[in-house]
Amino acid sequence: MRSLSELHLDALTEVFNVGAGRAASSLSEIVADEVKLSVPRIQFYQSSEIDANSLFFDNSMLGAVKQQFNGPFDATAMLLFTEDRALEIVRDMVGSQLSIEELAEFEQEAMCELGNIILNACLSVMADMLGLTLTSSLPDYFVDSSLAITRQIIDEGDRSLILALHIDLNIESRHSHGYLVFLLSSSSLSELVAHIDGFLSGIG
Amino acid sequence: MNTLSSSIEETILPGLERKIWDAINLGLILIDANARVVLWNTWMAKHSGIPVEAAMGHSIESVFPDGVSASFKVAVRNVLSRKLPAMLSNALHHSPLPLYPLNTSHRRQERIQQSITITPIAADAQHGFCLIQVTDASVSVKRESMLKSTSEKLSIETVTDGLTGVFNRRFFDKRYKSEFERAQRQHKPISLAMIDVDFFKAYNDTYGHPAGDNVLIIIANSLKTQLNRSSDVVVRYGGEEFVVILPDCSVEGAKLVAEKLRLAVVELNIPHEKSKIENHVTISIGVASYLSGATCNAKGLLEIADMALYNAKNSGRNCVRQGSV
Secondary structure (H helix, E strand, C coil), X not given: CCCCCHHHHHHHHHHHHHHHHHHHXXXXXXXXXXXXXXXXXXXXXXXXXXXXXHHCCCCCEEEEEEEEEECCCCEEEEEEEEHHHHHHHHHHHHCCXXXXXXXXXXXXXXXXXXXXXXXXXXXXXXXXXXCCCCEECCCEEEEEEHHHHHHHHHCCCCCXXXXXXXXXXXXXXXXXXXXXXXXXXXXXXXXXXXXXXXXXXXXC | CHHHHHHHHHHHHHHHHHHHHHHCCCEEEEEECXXXXXXXXXXXXXXXXCCHHHHCCCEHHHHCCCCCCHHHHHHHHHHHHHCCCEEECHHHHCCCCCCCCCCCCCCCCCCCCXXXXXXXXXXXXXXXXXXXXXXXXXXXXXXXXXXXXXXXXXXXXXXXCCCCCCECHHHHHHHHHHHXXXXXXXXXXXXXXXXXXXXXXXXXXXXXXXXXXXXXXXXHHHHHHHCCCCCCEEEEEECCEEEEEEECCCHHHHHHHHHHHHHHHHHHCCECCCCCCCCECXXXXXXXXXXCCCCCCHHHHHHHHHHHHHXXXXXXXXXXXXXXX
């Protein structure tokens, strides 16, 4: 199995930061305020290595936006935010007062849209820079504990490899930290590595 | 069986597709790679007022006579170029397209609330399309705002006394506990004033229950208006009994507040001919204060306030008595 070197991770960090920039400008237009989005670092795990503590500090409630991407490699992408911080942002945007448990349908839809903007921006930049074509499902949104979501990540069939991107999101005065998690099979990882190698030799 | 279904697929379905698009209760627009409309279903025609013939072949941005939101245009361009599906949520965009409800006399005034998904569809390697689905979200928006206002109303009702409008016992139990704990934590005093309306049973027997209820409402309002700090709360504790929580208030302060409350009720001058002490309605008050370092707990302080009230009753009523911790 091929794996990701430091060089590969650096290249991906660069790719995703360009994507984050694209997402931030889309989000800025919607909220009519400056949005800053960055991917300070990427970590790579085998699903057997992780437990809830490796990704999250405690068993907090998380909001997750999930899309399936297909193409030269297949990946499940999940954008995870601690629910209270993400909610604050959505509440600022739509102006409502509900708690996590009663998060209304249309606010969930708004979360879905925000996740979709960030995921699509990152994936489309990746497709452009690595010269590949990806398709995607529409996003799903769900709320669950970090334990349950971690279990779901570990149980994701043959997709035993995990790329975890740390994401910092700043909207107005709100700061939020989240993860963009990619679940890949080892054959998909090989494809990804091959494309990154192609990209690196192109710029080298 | 197989022959039958495959012949249906070949002969009947192609003609049915158009009818299905038009029967669907959802706006459907299909555009080609140049953003030109190649499908415009009946739902779209009805809600936009733009007939199929007028829409076909025109670019999606030019087909609507009035404002298409910028976010919609950006989303469509993104889907066409990136080939990844996108959505416009109702919460963030409300009404991106000029679509209007049917059967209203003010047809042109208010747009339908919309939720939009935009999906790339590849016919083959050369021909990419983009399907725009528009859902009418008006009903769910209305339902949600109704549920929200109901839930806000309910959360107020669950802590309010139905008769007097001041806080109820349920609220007291929660607030008193948290205020007491805060006082302990921050080494600050907290005081309680237990209040009982004097000879209230006699009042009810004389003037009737509706009049008695009215007295409780007037007294509750009077107590409320006497308190200046938002942290001081009046609670209807039971029947004709009220309790006031006075956070960060020493025993001297509590006695002053209690005396003010007692006088305020005297000044209401509500006639009470069966009162054995005055010819108007009066209240008795028992005060108790917790000071930092004292050993009593929340329940203990409440009992002391209750005892002080009993003391006030035994000392001739219409007076304030202080309990000692």
